[in-house]
Amino acid sequence: DLVKFTKSPIPASLLQLDSNELNKLALEGFISIMKYMGDYSIAKDQSEIDSVYTILMNCHNYEVLRDETYCQIMKQTTNNKSSRPDSCQRGWILFSIMAAYFSCSEVLEPYLFKYLEAAAHDKRRAYHGTAMVCLQNLRKTLRYGGRKNMPSIEEIAAITAGRNSKRQMYRLPGGTERVINTQSTSIVQDVIEEICGLIDVRSEEEIGEYSLYCIVEGDTFTTPLAREEYILDVTTALQKNQQVYYLIFCRSVWHYPLRLDNALYIEIVFNQVAPDYLEGLLLVMPGEQISQDCVYDIAKVAALLHRAADFDHMPTMKETKYLLPKPALSVRDIKPPQWVNLVQSSWKEVEHFKPFQAKVEVLEVLEKWPLFGSSFFAVRRDADPAERSESILALNRNGVHFLDVITHETLIHYSYFEVISTRKVKSEEGHLFLDMKCGKNLMLQRVKRIQTDQAHEISRLIRQYI
Known part of the structure; x- marks a missing residue:
């Protein structure tokens, strides 16, 4: 009984x-x-x-x-x-x-x-x-x-009442929204897999290149949610504190080649890459100059971006300004009217494209650039007093790169085979540092210390690439 x-x-x-x-x-x-x-x-x-x-x-x-x-x-x-x-x-x-x-x-x-x-x-x-x-x-x-x-x-x-799922909103790069029925048992990995299914990403390894970020209004930085975290644990805690938040799906690692046969995939990757491109982060300018091949690419991409926005008229001088990477406007040897002429010349090649085709072309051009597929972080590194300590840290499939802030030339590079470990350290003043132990063998190891508020995200991305 x-x-x-x-x-x-x-x-x-x-x-x-x-x-x-x-x-x-x-x-x-x-x-x-x-x-x-x-x-x-x-x-x-x-x-x-x-x-x-x-x-x-x-x-x-x-x-x-x-x-x-x-x-x-x-x-x-x-x-x-x-x-x-x-x-x-x-x-x-x-x-x-x-x-x-x-x-x-x-x-x-x-x-x-x-x-x-x-x-x-x-x-x-x-x-x-x-x-x-x-x-x-x-x-x-x-x-x-x-x-x-x-x-x-x-x-x-x-x-x-028997309703086992909640209609939860997820954002994609560019602001597109997707509603996914999220259950009490749904974890972050479930949502990543479901969205990856929509873009024809099926293999476990390739799915591992995508992350779900939670951006909370008012927070400066964000890191991706742990894959085993329960979605409704995250949202319930934020709602309880009356915080405005967005769950954003994006690509965080870039080993696999581009898939140019899925419209939603193109939309996601294009809207993720375009802001970094226009900010100038992908542009390398040795001696603060742009190579002739790069000038041609920039002019073509500007015309393509104009068409990708579904404009069917030739870009004007005012519009061209917003179609170029920011550093391109300040180079000494190419004046704004010259850029306009170059972009308008390229327009003739692309004006017949559909917006989707234009986005594909942008990605195909930029994919050949060395910094394509990088995640960028502003850092301060312990350097020789004669050197500038501020750098841009770029993480991509080729390794860890410390870039010059202005020219984006690589000052120091480590392959992931050389990165032995990372360790987060907080100073008594509250500054966050990341110690990277690097070296090709046991005899040639050294610790590279960088100061950054994004130490957690850098460390996580390095682990993900390794």
Whole structure:
């Protein structure tokens, strides 16, 4: 009888608990289970949402109550002889909710799995479908540790009403938005894989080149979310603090070649590359001059950018200014009217292109530039007093590059084979540093220290490339 359905509240916890307080909470939890299943009357000022909230809150605050709650739900779904026809069904729904949020102990795990597998794989049982959902939820919860934050009342109300997913907005580079049904159990990796599916990126290795960033309004810097992090843990915490946030999908590592046959892929990569190009970060200018080949590329890309914006008239002088990389406007040997003439000459080659074709052409031109596919960071490095300490750090598939701030020539380069380790250090004044241990062998190792507020993101990207 201890492990079978009962119509009455239990007099003591099913498992041995350490204190009277925990025992009291266990009994309160059992009554909440009975209320949700319809086997115990609910006060007029309460609802089934309150019952679920009580169960989840107790399990969130007291880990030891998780096994107890699982045992209680197993009891109430075993040989259920309730007068309420939907009692057992609601018990299994509660089971699936519990399994979506909390793991169990290693001691209970084999028994819990055996119970769920027996119910899920026996199609003669009325609730085998819900039992299968419980099984899937529990496997995922045990793999990723379960939810870290208490779900919001809105989320509990939704899952109590049988709505297992939330319409969550995700942004793509360029401002395009995608709504993805996000479940209580959805982790960052799930969302990355779903968006990658839309752009025909299927292999595990290539999917690994994409990240999901959370940008919070007012924060200067951002880092990608950990792949095993629960999406609704992130959003619930931000909403609780009334923070405005955006979840943005983008490419963070650039080993794989471009895919030029998928419109959404082109849109994402183009809108990610274009801002860095116009800022001038991709442009290398030895001696603060632009090579003739590069001048031709810049003029062509300017014309293509104009067409990519769906303009069908020749770029004017005023428009040309915004189609060129910023440093190009300040070079000594090419004046603004010359740039206009060059861009307008290139326009004749591209004016018949469709905007999509123009974006593809931009990427094909820039892909040949040495800094294409780089992530850029402003850093200060410990340098010879005679040298300028400010640098731009560029990370790309060819390694770690310290660039001159003005010309973007590579001052120091390390391949990823030479990067032995990275370590984040904080000074007493609160400055953040990154120590990079580099060297081709044990005898030629040295530590390169850089000061940067983005030490965490640089370290993470280096690890991702390695």
